[in-house]
Every structure is written in structure tokens, then in C-alpha cells.
Amino acid sequence: MKTIGLSGGISCGKSSVAKLITEMGVPVIDADQVARAIVEPGMPALKEIVETFGAHILHDNGTLNRKALGSIVMQSEEKRTILNRITHPKIRLSIFTQLQEYQERGHDYAVVEAALMVETKSHTLYDALIIVTCTAAIQCERLMAREGFDRATAQKWIASQMPLAEKEKCADILIDNSGSKTQLVEAVKKGWQQLLSLLTSPP
Numbered sequence: 001m002k003t004i005g006l007s008g009g010i011s012c013g014k015s016s017v018a019k020l021i022t023e024m025g026v027p028v029i030d031a032d033q034v035a036r037a038i039v040e041p042g043m044p045a046l047k048e049i050v051e052t053f054g055a056h057i058l059h060d061n062g063t064l065n066r067k068a069l070g071s072i073v074m075q076s077e078e079k080r081t082i083l084n085r086i087t088h089p090k091i092r093l094s095i096f097t098q099l100q101e102y103q104e105r106g107h108d109y110a111v112v113e114a115a116l117m118v119e120t121k122s123h124t125l126y127d128a129l130i131i132v133t134c135t136a137a138i139q140c141e142r143l144m145a146r147e148g149f150d151r152a153t154a155q156k157w158i159a160s161q162m163p164l165a166e167k168e169k170c171a172d173i174l175i176d177n178s179g180s181k182t183q184l185v186e187a188v189k190k191g192w193q194q195l196l197s198l199l200t201s202p203p
Helices: 014-023 029-035 044-053 066-075 077-104 135-145 153-161 164-168 180-200
Strands: 002-008 028-032 110-115 128-133 175-176
Touching: 002 014, 014 110, 014 128, 028 029, 028 077, 028 128, 028 135, 029 110, 044 066, 044 077, 044 153, 066 077, 077 110, 128 164, 128 180, 135 153, 164 180, 175 180
Parallel strands: 002 110, 002 128, 028 110, 128 175
Antiparallel strands: none
């Protein structure tokens, strides 16, 4: 089974591309959903996070307050690194287990969607990498609409991530999501065919 990484900048439309790939019959593992699962109450990762950052990052019902934790790690690269050190190995293990299950079911391809794939260099674990991109202006507008941010806050969030241009350099396939839904559907179809050619061509 060939495994494909799917990433891109915040609010560029990774999830939209993942949905279209799923509709093509290819299983997609969402690393963000995996990340949520490993910090459920009672899980070792949550215990470690509380011990590191304090109980104030929990809701009253004992679940993780992701916004509270996010505001802490957004202010400090050191704290973001510490959080990643706690969560990333556990996320990778869960993803690897799911990939094994898809292989056992006979799938030829599986996709792993993750926002920080290039930053963590985990894209090197896969056979190919798709990067979803869009213009800087559209990225900012989408983030403002999605999170209710003002422009300055949205730009701060975008600036906290690796520049899109750097991620694009790592891509085997680039999908531009600056246009309409119809244009994205066509871009995904074309990109997937290019990917299959890449993965099935002789070395």
C-alpha cells in the first residue's frame, strides 16, 4: 500500500481536499482527529499535558480546553516544542496502527492529513506529499471567517506557521485552492492522476 501525506497552510482547505479524496474511495486519516482522541480524559497524553502546563488548561468537566492551551503555545516556541514532544509520538503511533489496518483490508492507497507535517518532517514517512495552497489574501480571509478573528490576529496565527512557500518546496503535488469549489474538484482530480503516475512509474 502506498501512503500519501496531505498538508498545507492554515485555512488553505486541506479538509476540503481530504473530503474529495475520501469521496474517490481512498481512506483518509485526519491527524487532528487523532490528536483529539489521544488527549481524551483518562489518556496518558492528557495527564502529561496537565503535569506540564497546569490544571487551568482543563474545562470543569476534565476535558482539555484546547483554546487555553493554544493561547499558551502560540506565545512561546519553547512551550509549543514541549507540547509537540508529548503528543507527536503518540499521534504517529495511532496513525501507523490505522494505516496497518487499511493495508490489511486491501487498500492500495491511504492518505494522512496533518497541518504540521512538514514542520515535524513526518512527511518523509510517506511515499508522496500533497500540499494544498492558496493566495495569502484568501488564506487570511478564510481564517478570519472560520475563527472570528480580526485581521491582526489571523495574520499572527498564519505567521506562527512555516511559510507556505517553504511547504510548497516539499510537495510532490500542489493543489491550488484559491478558486471555486468546482475548480477545486478539478484540481484534486488532476492532482490525484498526477500522483498515481508518479507512484506507479518505474524508478
